[in-house]
Amino acid sequence: MNAHASAIALLQSRSLPGLIQQQLERMILDGELPPGSQLTEIPLAARLGVSRGPVREAFRGLEEKGLVRVEKNRGVFVRTIAPDEADAIYEVRLALEELIVRKLAAVPDAVRAAGLEKLLAEAEKFAKKANFAACHECNVAFHDRLVCLTGNPALIDSYRRLVGELSLFRHQAHASIPDASSLRASVADHRAILAALCAGERAMAARLLRRHVEASRKRLQRLLKNQ
Amino acid sequence: MNAHASAIALLQSRSLPGLIQQQLERMILDGELPPGSQLTEIPLAARLGVSRGPVREAFRGLEEKGLVRVEKNRGVFVRTIAPDEADAIYEVRLALEELIVRKLAAVPDAVRAAGLEKLLAEAEKFAKKANFAACHECNVAFHDRLVCLTGNPALIDSYRRLVGELSLFRHQAHASIPDASSLRASVADHRAILAALCAGERAMAARLLRRHVEASRKRLQRLLKNQ
DNA sequence: CCGTTACAGATTGTTGACAATCTGCAATCT
DNA sequence: AGATTGCAGATTGTCAACAATCTGTAACGG
Structure with a gap:
């Protein structure tokens, strides 16, 4: 029952875009996704088993957090810092x-x-x-x-x-x-x-x-x- | 030509979700949208003449910026501060x-x-x-x-x-x-x-x-x- | 009369499809 | 040969439809 409760809490507390964002954030901070590398929506969505919508929402959060840079019609890239x-x-x-x-x-x-x-x-x-x-x-x-x-x-x-x-x-x-x-x-x-x-x-x-x-x-x- | 150039620059620099976010940010900081008030996707999208997708993306940005609070399956609200x-x-x-x-x-x-x-x-x-x-x-x-x-x-x-x-x-x-x-x-x-x-x-x-x-x-x- | 349950309307969450834009490559012209 | 143009593939931007969830209301039973 405790496990159930925590599972329910997890589903209620974090939305799908939130989980994706958290995952990407970890990968960026761990260096798995190096600065300058591109995050393409379709492969990412496929790898996570979701559609592009939630991935795009996660990107917006990461952008505001300063971890990625979004270039219109070009793509999103892990931020580089001078x-x-x-x-x-x-x-x-x-x-x-x-x-x-x-x-x-x-x-x-x-x-x-x-x-x-x-x-x-x-x-x-x-x-x-x-x-x-x-x-x-x-x-x-x-x-x-x-x-x-x-x-x-x-x-x-x-x-x-x-x-x-x-x-x-x-x-x-x-x-x-x-x-x-x-x-x-x-x-x-x-x-x-x-x-x-x-x-x-x-x-x-x-x-x-x-x-x-x-x-x-x-x-x-x-x-x-x-x- | 100068006007053209600036128009082009505007379209290239800011994405639609970015513009929506900027607009909402202004309204929140100006107090037009008071703390605690709900931001419903459909009326907002209708008023801005866009679909819900970009509006949702703008919400994610505002959440990360600490201006709104997103409750899963309930809605987004202008943040209240204790x-x-x-x-x-x-x-x-x-x-x-x-x-x-x-x-x-x-x-x-x-x-x-x-x-x-x-x-x-x-x-x-x-x-x-x-x-x-x-x-x-x-x-x-x-x-x-x-x-x-x-x-x-x-x-x-x-x-x-x-x-x-x-x-x-x-x-x-x-x-x-x-x-x-x-x-x-x-x-x-x-x-x-x-x-x-x-x-x-x-x-x-x-x-x-x-x-x-x-x-x-x-x-x-x-x-x-x-x- | 009060609490519970079922339901209808509304809102959010997610998806797949379509349109616009970009990128790299090959054909063409000078 | 070098530069330019046109095109095909891929990727992003936007949208409308469908599914899941929530909210308030009304019917029902205790």
Whole structure:
């Protein structure tokens, strides 16, 4: 009965275009559909076993979300992001991250109760095992957990959108997963940030986070220049 | 020929769903379609002289933009925003505004060259003439011009989205246009902020802006409690 | 009299078909 | 040979029809 209830809830909550959009979004963010590649309606609809209508509706949602670019009478393409744009996105992200730590440093108990150390421990485990994809996933999840802890829906939405676009840029730079040393540095940064937050040291947490984000930005920009 | 060229450009650039979305967006932000009201496909399609398909696509875009809420098999409704949510939105907006002034205070020449005084003078003129709708429009335009001056597309997008949602909340509170004294206070605030920006006084501009946004937030929250 | 159920109208969800547009290739002309 | 034109195939844009779902109403039974 529990399974039934959840199935019913799934059918009621998400419409078909919504599910298609979610699926495509995952594929784009995972890099299965690389930036610049075209999404053609007919093969996609056939592969998903639906008609073109719902697929087109999903496209509109993805466009508004900034993940695809629609060219009239030509087709829809996974969005490409110029280095300047990526820089601009990083700038906004930094402002939001500062808001996040400002809010979280005010509620250290909530941060401690969130069990973020476990996530970091997992990241370290993956790094040791050289499972860099999983490690990177943990690192992304860390930031997402932080923003979710703020409980501010507008902040969560805005932040996730930016992170998604940056993920796109990372794929475009053919660096879907950062290299091992970058990953380890990130995990260490996260540990320091978490410690500062749990101690309620707002200024320290903000400084660490700024350095953390800036380092990530520079790494990616340098990578793109070389390539 | 120039007219022809622009007509062609219009047809090429914007698709039919895009135009419908733009039109609906305007109507929602102008308060013609109040929060909570339903958008039914058939009458809308009939009124615009198109079929339901493009209208549905426009709905998806509006949903992703946070302007409507889609309930499966029930319909789409102009989004309503709870006071808590509005507060949360204000919080993010403030963080973005701080980024805006930080950036603009670094380029006072560009700010001076933007001709914002003219906009403020117009706002004052409208206030004197008791044309409060036009005055409010100028005030909104002032903020929009500021964010555009940053030249950061991600910042512009994020900011506009928040402002749109706040506009929705204002309509919902039956305060589509602030009262006369609020408007005049806003114009005065804008003058002070502009002066600080032109002088490159970053800290002063940030302080003024924070007070300005906070005042606006409190005004709206109080209004909603009374009503 | 109140709650339940069956039904009719209306609205949304999805589909397949048709029209308009684009793309690549081959034939033609200079 | 190189550029231009015309055409066939493929893809997108739009539409109208059909199926599924919801809403309000009226009949029915307790």
